[in-house]
Amino acid sequence: MFGLGDYAITAAIVLCIASAAVCVIYGAINWNSSDDSNGVDK
């Protein structure tokens, strides 16, 4: 894929882009959320 010689390198590129996308999606979804429910336990 894309002229790369190893699936492990292709996987690294895909995971880099996917993890950055997860950060973008997470940030966008929670843009105005200030609820700390994923923070400290009761």
Added chain:
Amino acid sequence: MSFLPLATASSMHTPVLGTLIVFYILAIGFLGWKGWKKTTNQKDYLLAGRSVHPFVMAMSYGAAFISTSALVGFGGIAGQFGLGLLWLVFMNIAIGIFIAFVFFGYRTRRMGQMLNANTFPEFIGKRFRSNNLKILISIIIFTFIPLYSSVVLIGGARFLEEVMMIDYSWSLAIFATVVAIYVIFGGLKGVMYVDALMGSVMIGGMMLLLVMCFVKLGGVSSAFQELTNMAPLVKERLPEAYALGHRGWTVMPETNSVWWWTLVSSLMLGVGIGALAQPQLAVRFMTVKSSRELNRAVLVGGIFILFTVGSAYTVGALSNVFFYRTDLGIASGFRNLLAIEAAGGNPDKIIPMFIREALPPVVLYLFSLTMLSAAMSTMSSLFHVTGSSLGHDFFRTVTNTRKDSMLITRLGVIFGIMISLVVAIILPAGIVARGTAIFFGVCASAFLPAYCAALYWKKATLAGVWASIISGVAASLFGLIFLHRKEAAGLGICQAIFGKSELISAHPWPFVDPFIYALPISVIVLIAVSCFTEKLPQRHITRCFKKK
């Protein structure tokens, strides 16, 4: 770390670059002054008043995280060994940004506010109700941070020396002085404002570099295909690298080879996981007002890392295509060379040489500012955390001073800068990338289990945390002195005591990063000791983990 040969400076239109740098320093001065004006008390100085804008927080976190070492040092390693380093980019985004913010950031901010902690040592110390623990952590920080801050300082000073043709000693002094002024006066507000500017320059510069590289090499697929086709040249032209496990720039190194262990244990795991327990990064979680700012910072941080280090490693590897092919407008002197050959065997020169030879001067100017930004932003954060550990956490606690610690912390910053300058003068050449990996590894082994336990494990005890930190540092030092070949041979202590350069010569032990065994030892010790020692009072635990 040497970036550009002196001859390059003249071809770079030094007056243009000099003017740019002067304007840039004026902008830094203005932001440092703004930070100084807004710094009126200890909380402003140490935590930027806990009211930092999410963009400033994210860019500052990223700029402090990514240093010259990552862009030029590790970028050059990608030029030498290939795209396997992209796994480190994935670790940086997934662990250094997402897990750090979502699983560590929220709790650190909330608990830090609850405990009124201003620094990382104070946070752990208050969580486990021990001033002595705070002192121990501050001692570890100001013992090991000068190693990292001095290698970043060396990188920045070498860059000034070669680009501006200034004597190295003067470069060192100018570089340290500029950073010192805005750290000492501006506190964390000044540092974070300047970092945000620098982060913006870094992301712009690196994105432009990546796009220009693909344009120059005929597109994404074409560039990678060319690089893949060059794989047979490794065996033919780089027999030493081939013996280390290098099999091409678009394939992973041979499993269990020397290079594979270095890539996986030191770079991917050591640097990737080590980012979670960096005191200068962890303290940034406590600078924001609410979790909303952290959510927004995750978005900015992920993009920042992808385009800065992702670009550097990709460009580093692809520079081989440029230097080898002869129909790409290559400057005289480069023909049928691999990147490492063109750089005269010094991987630190690969990225600057590629930019100098392949791209228009405007990119070189922007890249020069990017490099200065990367070095200065990391250094300022390290100086600030050294000063706060020395002044606020250590000196103030030991002398039982109850006054506002701004002055003491400023003195600590000055002391920290002086130590870094001395270490930078003493350190041998070529230590930048290794110094970074050692610092990240020691931080992870010493602090990560204690930091996790502080945030997530209510049954962790003070004795368990003490034992974990000490065993983490001890195991790291033991590995560096007696097992890991590069440091053990360089230090010579193992040779002097046992008559051999490393205790275990059987493969792969001399190449396994000490972090690989030091971290599990630190975790096991924490759990084992916590199971058999006195728990913290329930009332304190309830307070620490209480929601607002």
